[in-house]
Structure formats: C-alpha cells, structure tokens
Amino acid sequence: MNITSLKYLVFSLAVLSVYAITPKKYKWVSLLVSSCFFYYSFGAPYLLFSLSVVTIGTYFFGLYIYKAVKQSHKKVFFFLGVLGNIIILILLKYTPFIDENIKRFTEAANIQTDFQIGFHLVAIGVSYFVFQSIAYLADIYLETLKPEKHLGYLALSLSFFPKLIQGPIERGNSILPQIKNLDNINRTNLAIGTHLFFWGLFKKVVVADRLSAFVDPVYSDVSTHYGLEFFIATYLFAFQLYFDFSGYTDMARGVARCFNIKLTENFNSPYLATSTADFWRRWHISFSSWILDYLFKPIQFNLRYWLKWGTPIALIITFFVSGIWHGAAWTYVFWGLLHGIFLGTGVVFKKQVKQIYKKIGFKKGKLPDFLSVFITFHLICFAWVFFRAQTLMDGFLIIKSSIVDLPKSLFLVGDSYQVFLKHCFLGKPSVEFFSVITLIIIASFVPKVFQKNSLDEAPADEVLWFRELSSISRGVVYGVLLYLIIFCGASAQSFIYMQF
Amino acid sequence: MIILEHLREIFCEVFDDDEIELTPEMTANDVDGWDSLSHVNLIVTIETRFKIRFTQKELLTFKNVGDLNRSINDKVSINR
Numbered sequence: 314m315n316i317t318s319l320k321y322l323v324f325s326l327a328v329l330s331v332y333a334i335t336p337k338k339y340k341w342v343s344l345l346v347s348s349c350f351f352y353y354s355f356g357a358p359y360l361l362f363s364l365s366v367v368t369i370g371t372y373f374f375g376l377y378i379y380k381a382v383k384q385s386h387k388k389v390f391f392f393l394g395v396l397g398n399i400i401i402l403i404l405l406k407y408t409p410f411i412d413e414n415i416k417r418f419t420e421a422a423n424i425q426t427d428f429q430i431g432f433h434l435v436a437i438g439v440s441y442f443v444f445q446s447i448a449y450l451a452d453i454y455l456e457t458l459k460p461e462k463h464l465g466y467l468a469l470s471l472s473f474f475p476k477l478i479q480g481p482i483e484r485g486n487s488i489l490p491q492i493k494n495l496d497n498i499n500r501t502n503l504a505i506g507t508h509l510f511f512w513g514l515f516k517k518v519v520v521a522d523r524l525s526a527f528v529d530p531v532y533s534d535v536s537t538h539y540g541l542e543f544f545i546a547t548y549l550f551a552f553q554l555y556f557d558f559s560g561y562t563d564m565a566r567g568v569a570r571c572f573n574i575k576l577t578e579n580f581n582s583p584y585l586a587t588s589t590a591d592f593w594r595r596w597h598i599s600f601s602s603w604i605l606d607y608l609f610k611p612i613q614f615n616l617r618y619w620l621k622w623g624t625p626i627a628l629i630i631t632f633f634v635s636g637i638w639h640g641a642a643w644t645y646v647f648w649g650l651l652h653g654i655f656l657g658t659g660v661v662f663k664k665q666v667k668q669i670y671k672k673i674g675f676k677k678g679k680l681p682d683f684l685s686v687f688i689t690f691h692l693i694c695f696a697w698v699f700f701r702a703q704t705l706m707d708g709f710l711i712i713k714s715s716i717v718d719l720p721k722s723l724f725l726v727g728d729s730y731q732v733f734l735k736h737c738f739l740g741k742p743s744v745e746f747f748s749v750i751t752l753i754i755i756a757s758f759v760p761k762v763f764q765k766n767s768l769d770e771a772p773a774d775e776v777l778w779f780r781e782l783s784s785i786s787r788g789v790v791y792g793v794l795l796y797l798i799i800f801c802g803a804s805a806q807s808f809i810y811m812q813f
Numbered sequence: 814m815i816i817l818e819h820l821r822e823i824f825c826e827v828f829d830d831d832e833i834e835l836t837p838e839m840t841a842n843d844v845d846g847w848d849s850l851s852h853v854n855l856i857v858t859i860e861t862r863f864k865i866r867f868t869q870k871e872l873l874t875f876k877n878v879g880d881l882n883r884s885i886n887d888k889v890s891i892n893r
Contacts, residue, residue, distance in 0.1 A: 455870060456874065457874060610873060617857050663850070
C-alpha cells in the first residue's frame, strides 16, 4: 500500500473511525490489528512473521536482561537479543548483496563454487523495527528503561503503521508511555495531524517527485551528460531527497498525531548546517541519534586510550555501518565512509584549523556562518553523488566530469550560450525548471515566514504555522495545496528511504 | 569536596577555561566546547589523575556532573 495513494488515505480514515468507537481499554488492539493488516498488504507474509519473531524475542530478552541478577548474565542476554535481531536483518536484507560479492570474489580468485545463500527477500521496514528493538534492549541493559510487561503494547510500539516502513526510529521511553495511555481522538491533534499529513504529501508528490524528473535522466545515463549538468542534478537531488524523506516523515507524524501519538521529528533545516557534524544533528535525527548512542559512543569509549585516533576511527566505523544500513550496495558504503572521513578529519585537524582561522582573523577561530553553510552543503552534495549514483564507477565519473568538463559546459571553452542554458535547465523547458525552483523556495521558506511562534517548542519544520492563519487563509492554503497535489503532483513514486 | 575541587581543575584544563564552576546538574550543554571529542579527553584525564577506570555502562549512562562525581567518589573510596 503506497503511502501517497488514495488507498492509504482511505485505510487511515477507516482505522481512525474504528479507533474512535473502540473503548479506551481496547484501542491498542484496534491499532495493532490495523498495523498487522497494513504490513500484510505488502504481499510478503514473511515480513509479518519476521516482525512477530522480533517482537516476541525482544520482549523476552528485555525481561531476561532486567531480571538477571549478575551483570555478566545481563550482558549475555543483551548480546543474544541484539544478535538475534541482526541475524534477522541480514537474512532479510543483505542476502542478495552477500551472494553478489561471493560471486564476484570467487570469479576474481578463479575459485569454482556454486555456493549461494539463494533466497532473496523484500525487507520493507525491517531495518527500522530491528533498530528500534536494539535500542529497546540497550536501554534496558543500561537501566534507562524498564521492560514493557504487556506484550501487546511492545508489539504496537514496534509495528505502529504510520512509522512501520520508514521510521522515525522511536525510543521506548518516548513511544511506550504514549501507547499505554491511548486516549479518545481530540480536535487539536486531529487538526495538527491533518496539516502535517497534507503538507508532507505536498512536499512528496509535488516537490520531490517533480525534482526526480530532472535528476533521474542525468543519473541513469551518466555517459551522455557532463560538467555543469552534474552540479545542477546533484543540487536538485539534495532537495529531492530532503523533500521526499521529510515529506514522508510529516505524513507519518500527521497520521500518528491523529491517534494522539507524537513521533520524533526527523529534520531540522539540515542544509543550514555549519559543519558535517551539525548536519548529522539535523538530518534523519532519529537515526543519527541512534548511531551516536548505540554505536559511536560505545566504540569511542572502548578506543579512548588510542590517543587522538580513537574518535576518528570510531567515526569511520560508525558511518561505515550507517552506509551499509542505508543499502546493500557499495555506493552506500562509500557514501557512509565519506561522512566518516569528513567527521574524522575534522576531529584530527581541529586544533590546526582553529589556529589557521585565528591567523586569518575570523572571530573566535570560526568561519562566518554563511561560508560554513556553503562549504558544508557542498561536502554533503559531494557525498550525495555516491548515494544517488547507480554504481561506484558512475559516482567517480560524475565527480571527474564535474571538475574536468566544467569550463567547457560554462561556455567558456567550446560550447555555445544555448548549450549552456540547456545544461542549466537539464534539457527541460525553462518554465518547468523555474517552477521547481519556486516550489523548493515555497516548501522551504513558507513555514518559516508564517510561523510566528511555536506552541510547544516544535522544530522549524512543524506545520503549526497552519494554525496561526485565519480560517479563510487556511481554507485558501488547503485549496492551493490540494489543487497542486491533485493536478500538479507527478505520478507518485515510492519513497527513497522505503528501500532502506 | 576535595574530589569536586580536583574535578573542577580537570574541567578547567580540558576545556581551557579557568572560570568553570561545577554544579551537580551541569551537563554538556552548559559548558562551551564539551563535545564528544573533549568528553573522551575529560574521561581519560579523570581516569588517569584519579587512577580509576569507568565501565562502559557507566560511561554510557552519566547524565551530568553529579553522576560523574558520585562515580569517582565510589571508586576512589574503594581504592583507599
């Protein structure tokens, strides 16, 4: 069931109606059954089976960790629980990647073997609920969370349908208390939920999917493009990915909010980051805080006596895992490693860089913000090239051509002004190009311009600005949004982050 | 009290700021430059000066200066 489809909207409304008439005591049952039905609708029953195994395993291991008296026993149960989760993730998500690399390796080494794991499955949502389960077990092990005794509540916290296939990756401390206190539908949350849902839908089908029409032709056939085209396509891809994923997150948070559940905000103006470390505090926040707490910190503390190399190595390992989590392909691994290298280099040369800035005369040894934002955005885009490229070789070719062929495509050498314009607009009519740029500007800045104050210190992307409009203006905004969604939305494509 | 004063000296040294005053509720957000890198430097310096070792679990659950101080006190009194 595609989240941007009418089917999903009807499904959500049906679940909401059933939820509304279900007595308080059994509201969790209505949501759990609906979530299972939703997952079943993807046509792969083993997904629901895997979710059940993960839920039951996590439930019992959580209780064992808590009840174990000896620290060593707690540790064993914790590792067994995490291991079980990781095995399920590998079996569902990484078998094609493992098989492909076994084949490559045996061919290169000239080894005769037919060994293949064989089964290649669909893994929609698995990495998200597996990561949430691991966080749950880790929090119990670290004694910052008590295990949930009610299996149904834990099951719903993992399977809750708005966030099942693409997150946010929730923490037990945040979602479990809300699930245990499910309440009747209230008008305020229903209104906020509806605003979030439609604003997210607009970002996805009108902005992100229109941008993909510019980006896809370039990235799917890199040999026929060069120079400036790669710059423009990569900038547009950066915004496509942001509006795709933040659009989804708004929709998920919107539907959840209708049931009075507040999911974690995943984004906070990521392209205004002043360093790559700052970027990771603003991009896919539920994931980046997960890798910081459960991967980076434990590795970093273990390597703390490796002098100044411990932290950069911990960063590179963490972002290697982040890369492979995003996708079973070398392009994602390389993308992750690039981020690890960016952050690690920042740590190793921190003192020297500060000294240089001081010598140049920048205040407090820091670059001016606009320059930091500009450089950070370009480092992020450099890494996005490999995230989006179909193969690593494509990625390297794009980088090479962006540098070598840039003078040519800027009509300084060889090409005419007409060719330059064609490259600027990626071969599309100028009206179409400027309309997507306008959409980017609207989707980025409208919330900031209209949002006078936030009611509960929500991040900038929260759509509370909707509520601050008069009812007439709100009606106009809804009318325009619905018009754009229905008549100008590109034919809905699946979400990029759904494949992870 | 002596441990807290010693801890304050370590904070001043690691964060290169002589004005730091420690309170039990103080967190990383309250000290300029207390990021993940300087946090590791802080922990290593504390472990070396007090001749103690924190466990992984302790390191992952310290919430504020109060937690840190309590743990140092416990370990130092055992060593004595």
